[in-house]
Amino acid sequence: MHTAVVIFPGSNCDRDVIHAVSEITGSVVVPVWHKDTAIPTSTDLVIIPGGFSYGDYLRCGAMAARSPIMASVKKHASQGKLVLGICNGFQILTESKLLPGAMLANKTLTFICKQCFLKVEKTDIPFTLKYKNDQIVQFPIAHHEGLYFLPQDSLREIEQNGQVVFRYCTSSGEISEDGNSNGSLNNIAGIVNRQGNVLGLMPHPERASERIMGGTDGALMWNSIKTWIDREGA
Amino acid sequence: MTFHTRILIYLKEGVLDTQGKTVAKSLTDSGYSNLRNARVGKYIQLWIDADSREKAYEEADRMCDDLLVNELIEDYSIEVEEQ
Amino acid sequence: MHYSEAGLRENEYKALVETLGREPNECELLIMGVMWSEHCSYKSTKPLLSLFPTEGKSVVLGPGENAGIVDIGDGNGIAFKVESHNHPSAVAPFQGAATGVGGIIRDILALGARPIASLDGLFFGDPELQKTKNLSDGIVRGIGGYGNPVGVPTVGGKTFYDKSYTDNPLVNAMCLGHVKLDQIISSQTALPGQAVVLLGSKTGRDGIAGAAFASIELSEDTKSSRPNIQIGDPFVEKLLIEACLELKEKGLIVSMQDMGAAGITSSSSEIAAKSGVGMIMYFDRVPLRETGMEPWEIALSESQERMLMIVEFENVSHVMSIAEKWDLDAAVIGEVIEGNDYIIKDGETIVVDLPATLIGSDCPSPDWESSVPSDLAEKWNFSVENIPFNNDLTPDLRDLISSPNLREKKWIYEQYDQMVQLNTVTGPGNNDISVLRIKGSEKLVGVSMESDPWKCYLDPYRGGAETVARSIRALAVAGAEPLGMTNCLNYPSPEIPEQFWELSESVKGMAACCSELDCPVVSGNVSLYNETASQRILPTPLVGVVGLIRNEKEMLRCGCWKEGDHIFYVGLSDPSLSGSHYQMHKMGSPKGRPLIFNGQAESDFVARALGTARKGLARSGRAIAGGGLASALAKECISSGIGAEMKLNIPTRKDILLFGEGGPRAIYAVPSDKIVEFRHTWRGFPIVMLAKAGGKSLYIEGHLNIKVEELQKIWRQE
Incomplete structure (x- = not known):
């Protein structure tokens, strides 16, 4: 398994992702600088980590989405290879139209960093195949703009297509305003x-990958990806 | 010629404007009972070299399209003034 | 220009003229006014600070550098320091707190260490006032607004409310960094013929003479003070961190100093003076953000996110290319020369020519008068009979555990990224200390932050000692051996003899405890003049202690009772109500004398607590601190979700036993198979078994009966 982690000047979870992925899967992890134009050809998985890419001054991820390296990320994705965006990385993926939607400020209007319960609703993709359907997992969040938004018709569309993988829930798995x-x-x-x-x-997920950090639910994601790549590659 | 271009960016109708809601609540709580609504947006000033006001407008419009505005959630308006 | 306009006193001006052998010019005068301000020169406290023990087996760097460093083994060092940003946070809470965080991060970075964690000591005014809500909201947002993007987790801290901070809140930011011991960068190693490089943001007019602003009382009209405030850019700071660490890795930095108070002048003259060299600075080469800046403005600007480094001339182009990679401005703005002359040139004109050693030191000490406060007898006039005793203490526990001082601080710490960098083993929340791992090593680093202003107000010596002891007790219970301490001394003006007495006595008390418990002071900061025309803050020394846990097995957590565990109380049963949360709740003001400091008992406690954790004799342990035994029990119940039922066969008046504070005391949850060894470890120290953990209520026969569920609700304000 070969992983590339795209590093923007304001990325701050890049080292964390590199640590978690290499610790858990033993994957070769190559950092790719945002000014670079190419991703190593052997790369199976591209990760866009969390942070504040270019300071997040206009909209989170907006400028990063237009950086030179993103053209190669798009090409990588178009070949059917894996791309994972975490936190700011998710914002960058929506800004670069690789995923639908946009992020608004949290309903509290504050930065929120805490453990959250999630329900895994889709387990037939490379990222989650080791999870059980509707499994409840715990990952931390840490963001100011994470309110996922889509206009109603598009929202209906992604729901119908079964594109929702994780949903916030309560500890008992209830999908409610509470969670x-x-x-x-x-x-x-x-x-x-x-x-x-x-x-x-x-x-x-990288913050929930080791017991000493308080949980290992995230490690399953890395193991899922590794399993899929090993299988596909073989 | 340099044109002073002002761009106002605001959330679309129907997109939850949490900041606007909070501002409205604070003002109402402070006794401004005539307040109907508040929306919070962004204000960007650009100085653009162009041959004409129209050209400057087009250029600004392209910049909005390219980077400044996320059309999924935001609307915008442009004002151009010769300097 | 008259010297007083530059902020100099008559004797200081005379000393300056005598050393120079001439009158200083205007630019020199302005520089000296700032450099000899309290904030930069520590002139009022230097003799006092020498009371602190500064040497110990783990100390690698003590006071005098940008921060202290302790050795944690395996070639790893932890750099740490706490610094105040009080005045800026009072007038511009968001930016003041944000730049405070940025400033302390650069102090740690200056040693070549990667900043790995922040903690914040926050002191807010009357919690009922809208003013306090606005200030605390802005300050908390500011800390998160800077710490989160810059990628340094905020892992803990201390929050304290008292009306004395209403106009003058305190923000004490602490940062820890990790450095390989053979890669430490010093600020004392510049040699003639090397280049002086400025790296980071362009220099503007922001924050000019901020240090001087920090050295006077706050004026009532705080709006007029605003032009002094610096604006922070965490994005640039992040770039600066990565660029400096890359430059260090490549061996390109000879010496480094962060640019905080008094900007370029302070950082460059400090390197020159400490290295025993001179310097020529070329101000026409400084990248500027604004036009028409005067040399004195460039000299004293406190624009943020800048570092000053000394590099070999032959490496300059390599340094520039790394700066460019990180999109940072960099320029050679001077060179190191032989001798002791600190020269600033603007084009061909020499605008400043001062002895380097004069600038940062040599300020005459003011020798403030000290006198015992006349109201001391009145303060100490307290008998427990002043608080009527009521058998049912349930309502009191309810009030205390839900009070702003003791309740959960989730609204604060959830606004901070507590986990980035993946080292936070124990973060903020219901924990006594924060614990960080060091990747690639078995070792864990424990940090505690403490302050106890009510006790310092009543008896600064005892209060000072208790503050340090409390911090060390918490570490010891968790299994962390204290290695070193940093402190921030927040006080009102030292010019009033009774206030200077409070300052001196509390430093003596802290120093006594540090010596007794073998905890050297490796860094620190002093913030004086925390007062307005109508209010002065309580004497507020804050300490941060760093300790070492040898491995995860030897770490003892708290808040994890299991059904059937035996709950032990260790410690004497005669704490004091003076300066306690209970007394504040009952009487509205602190009265009496806090417990006397007992060094022997403290070190006996630390040894046994460390033994308990290292041998794995308990499941859960908590040092008793604010709110006393009852609050400690309540907090254990809250996190464990389990209650306990007990009868207190101790003759002490029960509110004193349950809510009194001070002295080395703790509660432990011990599994039944460890009881014998646990008792053995605590031999020679008072120890009582209180109860078995279990049930849904915290019940103390005749005095307390409350459901754990209710405790959780009121503590969490749900």
């Missing part, structure tokens, strides 16, 4: 494109 810390429409925490190879989510 929905940032106010996302339909409690959406993570979605996948129609082809199933580009996933974006606001919560941080």
Whole structure:
């Protein structure tokens, strides 16, 4: 398994993702600088990590979405290879139209960093195949703009297509306003494109990958990806 | 010629404007009972070199399309003034 | 220009003229006014600070550098320091707090350390006032608004409310950094013939003479003070961190200093003076944000996100290319020369020519008078009979645990990224200390932050000692051996003899405790003049102690009782109500004398607590602090979701036993198979078994009966 992590000047979860992925899967992880124009050809998985890419001054992820490296990320995705955007990385994927939707400020109008419960609603994609359907997992969130928004008709569309992978829920798995810390429409925490190879989510799986960090639910995501790549590659 | 271009960006009708709602609530709580609604947006000023006002407008419009505005959630208006 | 307009006193001006052998010019005068301000020179407290022990087996760098460093083994060092940003936060809470966080991060960075965690000591005024709500809201947003983007987690802190901080809130920002011991960068190693490089943001007029602003009382009209406020840009700081660490990795930095108070002048003259060299600065080469800046403005600008470094001339182009990679401005703005002359040139004109050693030191000490406050007898005039005793203490516990000082601070810490960098083993919340892992090593680093202003107000010596002890007790219970301390001394004006006495006594008390418990002071900061025309703050020394946990197995957590665990109380049963949360709740003001400091008991406690954690003899442990035994029990119940039923066969008046504060005390939850060894470890120290954990209520026969569920609700304000 070969992983490339795209690093923008304001990325701050890049080192965390590199640590988690290499610790859990033993994958070769290559950092790719935002001014670069190419992703190594052997790359199976591209991760766009969390942070504040270019300071997030206009809209989160807006400028990063237009940086030179994103053309290669799009090309990588168009070949059916895997792209994962976490937090700011999810914002960048929506801004670059690889995923539908946009992020608004949290309903609290504050930055929120806390553990959240998520329901895994789609387990037939490379990112989640090790999870059980409707499994409840715990990942932390840490963002100011994470309220997932789509106009009603498009929202209906992604729901009908089964593109919602993660939904915020309560500890008992209830999809309610209670578990929905940032106010996302339909409690959406993570979605996948129609082809199933580009996933974006606001919560941080890399922060839930080691027991000493308080939980290992996120490690399953790395193991899912590894399993899929090993299988596809073989 | 340089044109001073002002761009106002605001959330579309129907997109939840949490900031606007909060501002409206604070003002109403402070006793401004005649307040009907408040919306919060962004104000960007650009200085653009162009041959004509129309050209400057077109250029600004393209910039909005390219980067400044996310058409999924935002609307905008442009004002151009010769300097 | 008269020297007083530059902020100098008559004796200081005379000393300056005598050393120079001439009258200083206007630019020199302005520079000296700032450099000899309280904030930059520590002139009022230097003799006092020398009371702190500064050496110890783990100390790698003590006071005098940008921050202290302790050795945690495996070639790793932890750099840490706390610094105040009080005045700026009072007038512009968001930016003031934000730039406070940015400033302390650069202090740590200056040593070549990667900043890995922040903690914040926040002191807010009357919680009922809208003013306090606005200030605290802005300050908390500011800390998050800077710390979150810059990618340094905020892992803990201390929040304290008292009406004395209403006009003058305090923001004390602490940062920890990780550095390989063989890669530490010093600010004392510049050599003649090397280049002085300015890296980071362009220099503007923001924050000019902020240090001087921090050295006077706040005026009533705070709006007029606003032009002094600096604006922070965390995005640039993030770039600066990565660029500096890359430059360090490549061995390109000879010496480095962050640019905080008094900007370019302070940082460059400090390097020169400490390295024993001179410097020529070319101000026409400084990248500027504004036009028409005068040399004194460039000299004293406190524009944020800038670092000053000394590099070999042959490496300059390499340094420039790395700066460019990170989109940062960089320029050679001077060179190191032989001698002791600190020269600033503007084009061909020499605008400043001062001895380097004069600028940062040599300020005459003011020798403030000290006198015992005349109202001391009145303050100490307290008998427990002043608080009528009521057998049922349930309502009191309810009030205390839901009070702004003791309740959950989720509204604050959820606005901070507590986990970025993946090192936070224990973050903020219902924990006594924060714990960080060091990747690639078994070792864990524990940090505690404490302050106890009510006790310092009543008896600054005892209060100061208690503050330090409290911080160390919490670490010891968690299994962390204290390695070193940083502190921030927040006080009102030292020019009033009774206030200077409070300052001196509390430093003596802190120093006594540090010496007794072998916890050297490695860095610190002093913030004086925290007062307005109508109000002065309580004496507020804040300490941050860093401790070492040898491995995860030897770490003891809190708030994790299991059904059937034996709950032990260790410690004497005669705490004091003086300066306690209970007394404040009952009487509205602190009265009496806090518990006397008992060094032997403290070190006996620390040894046994460390033994308990290291041998894994308890499941959960919590040092008793604010709110006393009852609050400690309540907090354990809240996190564990389990109650306990007990009878207190201790003759002390029960509100004193349950709500009194001070002295080395803790509660432990011990599994039944560890009881013998636990008791053995605590031999020679008072120990009582209180109860078995279990049930849905915290019940103390005759005095307390409350459901755990209710405790959780009121503590969390749900």
